[in-house]
Amino acid sequence: MKKLLILGAGTAGTMMANKLRRRLDPVEWEITIVDPDPIHYYQPGFLFVPFGVYESHELKRPKTEFLPAGVTLRAETVEVVEPDKKRVKLQGRTEYLHYDVLIVATGTQIQPGETEGLLGEGWRKDIFDFYSFDGSAALRKKLQHFEGGRVVLNVAEMPIKCPVAPLEFLFLADYYFHTQGIRDKVELVYATPLDAAFTKPRAAELLGGLLEQKGVKVVPDFNLSEVKAGEKKIASYDGKELDYDLFVSIPVNMGDALWERSGLGDELNYVATDKHTLAAKQMKDVFVLGDATDLPSSKAGSVAHFEAEVLTENVLRQIEGQALLPDFDGHANCFIESGFGKGLLIDFNYTTEPLPGKFPLPGVGPFSLLAESKMNHWGKMMFRYVYWNQLIRGVELPLEAQMVMAGKQAA
Amino acid sequence: MPSIDVNGTPIEVNADGFLVNPDDWNESAAGILAAQAGISLTPRHWDVINFCRKDFTATGKSPGVRRITKVGGVPTKEMYALFPGGPGKLAAKLSGLEKPKGCL
Incomplete structure (x- = not known):
């Protein structure tokens, strides 16, 4: 039997398992997917939990529910990948998983420990995140009893998963505090390392306008150096300081540490990937998709979905010895x-x-x-x-993998 | 396209003052770009610029601050002291490279 191995059973890995199980002959190919967490989270829902739109328990289900027959889930942590030997070592085990084709979907996670003072005395008292299941639930409780003050939202460093989520959080916070009848007692501040509200100029103008309309103060070019929890201040590398009553942090996002252990990640543990074919640049018979790549595309579920369409075809082409299609356009x-x-x-x-x-x-x-x-x-x-x-079940959606210009008004 | 004058030779730059072609770069150009940014170059600045040039040759991308810090070994706080206002952008500009991506 030939072996297809997928690392990561989040949005991207689960889609690939479903799509490829349908397309690969079960007599010829076995598919194994490795992920240490047996729970699948609906991550887009984390944003809504602090404001009581969703309950936390609505956002998690067992991963096995979304994996088809013929795909084996191993709930383990990968120690290292050894591409020269085409094998993967699992933590605390002597056995190796060998592969003929490897798909990397190890994602990105917040790393609050990267910023001095963030995990200190204020963590989950007046410092919160909403990029994790626990963090969004903890912030919900905090907001239920919040009576007013200065709320500072900060992005520690780019790139982050879902670059529009900080803006949505601010829009929803404005709405929430209105419905609670305390909007006049809350000051909303957005401290961002970018020089505008968003990364793309035309959208930045519109979204910046919306923030202004909703009374959110934007502090651009703010590169977080340190959280001074005792003084309730955040400081930037160039000496700016902001006071807060409630600090909502989007900590540094990093790829899986297994890539650092394997000596195959960049400075943020992302994996070098061909931007059009999605082949790994430094490993043979290895492909990368979703948040784990170092591509200049957004880290978002929709991107993983469009990549999965292209990658399914390319994995099949690789197996059949055909040239890869350069079809991913960053959509x-x-x-x-x-x-x-x-x-x-x-x-x-x-x-x-x-x-x-x-x-x-x-x-x-x-x-x-x-x-x-x-x-x-x-x-x-x-x-x-x-x-x-x-x-995530790999059902075809009525959307093109590539962006289409029809219906768009060019400048 | 605007340009800067380097010892009598015009070198093309974009609207933000970054060199259009990294191959046009030389040490004199770095000095002129630094002066425009109000920076007088010290050996420590050259350590950063040399790292950026070398890294760009290897990877084809402009290194961001985190890469200069982690791989190039220059602490983040020192980067902000050397290149006030925007160490990632300024280090790339003085090295004749495009604005680092990583902001998406």
């Missing part, structure tokens, strides 16, 4: 919740920034690109159903 598609029952949608790739228009049907929609609408909010709410029942 990302993100709903942005903007509060008061509305949302925005952006659709972009490596070379085209988000543009206004209609999506997915040109001129029709029902979703509006780069504009607020109620329908976009409902799209975002419906997405949880699509995620659990279609997306």
Whole structure:
């Protein structure tokens, strides 16, 4: 039997397991997927937990529920990958898992320990994150009893998973404090290492305008050096300081430490990947997708989905000895919740920034690109159903892997 | 396209003042770009610039601050002292490289 090994059973790894199990002959190929955590989290839901839109328990299910027959889940931690020997060593075990083809979907995680003082005396008292299951639940409890003060949201360092989530958090916080009747007692501050609200100029202008309209103060070019929890201050490397009553942190995001142990990661433990074929640059018969790559694309589930479409074909081509297709274009598609029952949608790739228009049907929609609408909010709410029942099960969605210009208004 | 004058030779730069072609770079160009940013180059600045040039040759990408710190061995606080206002962008600019990505 030939062996296909997948590292990581999150959004990207689970999609690949489903798609490839359908396409590979079960007599010829066995598929094993390795992930230390037996629970699958609906990560887009973490954003909503602090504001009571979702309950935490609605966001987790056993990983086995989403893996088809013929895929073996090993709930283990990978110690190192040895690409020269085409094998993977598991932590605390003497056995190796050998592979003919390896798919890397090890994702990215927050690393609050990377910033001085972040995990100190204030952690989960007046310092919170919302990028983890526990963190979002803890922040919910804090907000239920919050009576007002200065809320500072900070992105420690780029790149982060879901680069629009900080903005959505601010929009939702504004809405939440309105509904609690204390918006006039809360000051919302956004300290970002970027020089504007977002990374793409046209969207940054629109989103920056929305922040201003909602009374959020933006502090650009803020590179977090240290949290002084005793003084309730955060400091930047160039000596700026901000006081807070409640500090919401998006800590440094890093790829899996196994890549550092294997000597195959970059300075943030991401894996060097060909931006169009998704082949690993330093390993033979290895492919990478999702948040684990070092690609200049957003770290987001939609990107992993579009990559999975391209990668399924390329894995099959590799097995058959055909040339890989350079078909991944950096396509990302993100709903942005903007509060008061509305949302925005952006659709972009490596070379085209988000543009206004209609999506997915040109001129029709029902979703509006780069504009607020109620329908976009409902799209975002419906997405949880699509995620659990279609997306990660590898069911085809009526969306093109590549970005399309039809329906978009170019400048 | 705008350009800067390096010992009588014009070198093309983009709207943000970054060199269009990294191969046009030389030590004099670094001095002129540094002066524009209000920086007078010390041996420590050259350590950073030399690392950036070498790393770019190896990877084809402009290193960000974290890479200069972790792989190049220059502490983050020192980077901010050497290149006030934006160490990642300024180190890349003085090294004749494009603005580092990593902001997506």
